[in-house]
Amino acid sequence: MGQAAHLKVKELLDNVAIVLVAPKYPENVGAAARAAMNMGISQIILVRNELPDDERMRKMATHNAGHIIDKIKRYDSVKEAVAPFGWVVGTSARQGRRRVAFNSPRQVMDELLPLIGNNKVALLFGPEDRGLTNEDLQYCNQITTIPTADFSSLNLAQAVAILCHELHFALLNAVATGYTDFVPKQVESRELEATYDRLEQVLRTIGYLKDTDYEYWMNNIRQFFGRVGLRTKEARVIRGLCKQFIWDRAQQRKTATDA
Amino acid sequence: MGQAAHLKVKELLDNVAIVLVAPKYPENVGAAARAAMNMGISQIILVRNELPDDERMRKMATHNAGHIIDKIKRYDSVKEAVAPFGWVVGTSARQGRRRVAFNSPRQVMDELLPLIGNNKVALLFGPEDRGLTNEDLQYCNQITTIPTADFSSLNLAQAVAILCHELHFALLNAVATGYTDFVPKQVESRELEATYDRLEQVLRTIGYLKDTDYEYWMNNIRQFFGRVGLRTKEARVIRGLCKQFIWDRAQQRKTATDA
Numbered sequence: 001m002g003q004a005a006h007l008k009v010k011e012l013l014d015n016v017a018i019v020l021v022a023p024k025y026p027e028n029v030g031a032a033a034r035a036a037m038n039m040g041i042s043q044i045i046l047v048r049n050e051l052p053d054d055e056r057m058r059k060m061a062t063h064n065a066g067h068i069i070d071k072i073k074r075y076d077s078v079k080e081a082v083a084p085f086g087w088v089v090g091t092s093a094r095q096g097r098r099r100v101a102f103n104s105p106r107q108v109m110d111e112l113l114p115l116i117g118n119n120k121v122a123l124l125f126g127p128e129d130r131g132l133t134n135e136d137l138q139y140c141n142q143i144t145t146i147p148t149a150d151f152s153s154l155n156l157a158q159a160v161a162i163l164c165h166e167l168h169f170a171l172l173n174a175v176a177t178g179y180t181d182f183v184p185k186q187v188e189s190r191e192l193e194a195t196y197d198r199l200e201q202v203l204r205t206i207g208y209l210k211d212t213d214y215e216y217w218m219n220n221i222r223q224f225f226g227r228v229g230l231r232t233k234e235a236r237v238i239r240g241l242c243k244q245f246i247w248d249r250a251q252q253r254k255t256a257t258d259a
Numbered sequence: 260m261g262q263a264a265h266l267k268v269k270e271l272l273d274n275v276a277i278v279l280v281a282p283k284y285p286e287n288v289g290a291a292a293r294a295a296m297n298m299g300i301s302q303i304i305l306v307r308n309e310l311p312d313d314e315r316m317r318k319m320a321t322h323n324a325g326h327i328i329d330k331i332k333r334y335d336s337v338k339e340a341v342a343p344f345g346w347v348v349g350t351s352a353r354q355g356r357r358r359v360a361f362n363s364p365r366q367v368m369d370e371l372l373p374l375i376g377n378n379k380v381a382l383l384f385g386p387e388d389r390g391l392t393n394e395d396l397q398y399c400n401q402i403t404t405i406p407t408a409d410f411s412s413l414n415l416a417q418a419v420a421i422l423c424h425e426l427h428f429a430l431l432n433a434v435a436t437g438y439t440d441f442v443p444k445q446v447e448s449r450e451l452e453a454t455y456d457r458l459e460q461v462l463r464t465i466g467y468l469k470d471t472d473y474e475y476w477m478n479n480i481r482q483f484f485g486r487v488g489l490r491t492k493e494a495r496v497i498r499g500l501c502k503q504f505i506w507d508r509a510q511q512r513k514t515a516t517d518a
Contacts, residue, residue, distance in 0.1 A: 006409075031414065031417075033374075034414060035413075035417050036419075037408070037411065038407045038408060038411040038412070038413050038417070039407060039408060039411075040407075040408030046352055062412070064410070064411070064412055091336070101284075104428065106428065112464070146303070146424065147427065147428060148296060148297045148298060149269070149296070149298060149299030149427070150265075151323070152296065152297040152323070153297070153321070153323055154294075154296075154297050154420075155290065155293060155294070155416075155420075156415060156500065157417065158290075158293075158294050158297070158416065158420040161413075161414075161417040161420050161421055162420055162421055162424045165405065165421045165424075167410070169363065169365065169406060170396075172406055183327075218269070
């Protein structure tokens with residue numbers, strides 16, 4: 001593989017961040033940083049009350065990944081952490097009822113490839129003991145499960161290593177075979193959230209649903225748009241329509257009252 | 260994926276062992292055991308002066324992989340450790356001169372698939388600081404390098420996790436698509452070593468090479484047969500021919516002396 005291809009892979013991986021949600025052990029953050037760095041990914045974002053103990057974190061990051069530890073970003077919520085990202089991949093060990101919807105890392109990376117050229121991509125990992133919650137997964141465009149043997153529990157940094165390896169290798173192959181068919185920029189998570197807020201506002205305004213049904217409906221809407229992958233312009237159109245609908249409705253009421 | 264396919268994958272993975280050569284830190288052995296277990300591989304073999312500290316090893320293995328720690332086997336040399344294996348895959352971070360000969364885990368697992376039905380397979384990992392030596396690699400049929408970013412150094416357990424994941428996923432796919440085209444049993448490493456000994460004996464007997472050239476020639480012979488993959492019967496034929504040659508040569512000398 002030539003120098004130009006190597007540089008291209010490096011450039012594309014600059015669009016990728018690892019988001020660790022509520023990791024318990026500083027050592028795991030350090031080990032995850034090292035795993036990511038080895039695969040060319042240098043952004044680590046934490047959703048956590050405070051930064052983990054620096055010394056314990058750096059011990060496992062080793063000197064090699066020290067510069068990644070230096071620039072770790074911390075947020076209070078998943079919503080804030082993923083706000084600037086155009087594509088969010090969640091990881092889940094859960095199976096059972098929703099099993100059929102979960103894809104292997106190989107599938108997910110293949111689908112991710114066309115997006116990575118023009119979008120910031122986040123790979124989201126839950127805490128060591130319980131993984132991502134259903135609420136966390138709402139922010140994800142895709143959910144992936146690393147296939148394991150029965151009764152398994154992957155170490156957090158090992159899961160990060162496997163996902164980053166799958167992405168790195170998919171990119172190496174894609175770039176080596178001249179793949180450049182990148183799709184345009186997707187809507188950022190923050191705009192998508194604003195769009196959901198508008199849609200929920202409309203649903204509530206027309207009073208179509210019972211109060212208890214909104215969560216169910218909004219989840220379906222989230223899953224649909226998450227999967228489809230809205231572009232910035234499309235999200236703006238939807239928000240504009242919602243706003244116009246609300247305005248028009250208020251006008252109608254005003255007219256009715258005036259009459 | 261059905262229950263029968265799951266059982267088939269499990270059965271095939273019983274043929275696989277992780278061989279850790281001179282691992283320095285007991286924690287890494289424990290973490291590697293956990294990584295292997297998660298991917299359905301339960302045999303860990305150590306090439307090491309002594310068993311690592313039990314407590315430090317079990318701490319990282321966690322309760323889940325405790326049963327794997329219980330049955331760890333230890334040998335003094337790579338030769339003894341891989342003796343019963345029919346296919347040995349070595350891992351190397353080295354690049355440079357021999358770079359072109361190293362394959363990605365994806366390629367290696369694809370080539371490994373037909374062998375795994377009827378052969379014991381070993382995945383060989385070197386010590387944390389310096390990796391496998393050229394001598395260790397002599398026992399390998401294939402050598403693989405996990406692709407990483409520049410200036411990387413993979414943690415031992417993370418390397419084990421990535422390789423085991425690649426194997427596990429390749430098997431899941433193969434079994435799910437009904438793959439059963441397994442080739443016959445290959446020669447075990449111990450018989451292969453005996454065959455190399457015989458070949459070297461012949462080379463030395465006829466005195467064709469300078470003393471310093473034997474290592475070079477034997478390395479070439481090893482690389483050739485390692486890549487080709489000898490079967491038990493073929494190795495037996497080669498040893499028989501060598502023996503006959505030596506015997507016949509001695510007869511000739513005797514006849515000449517008698518005359």
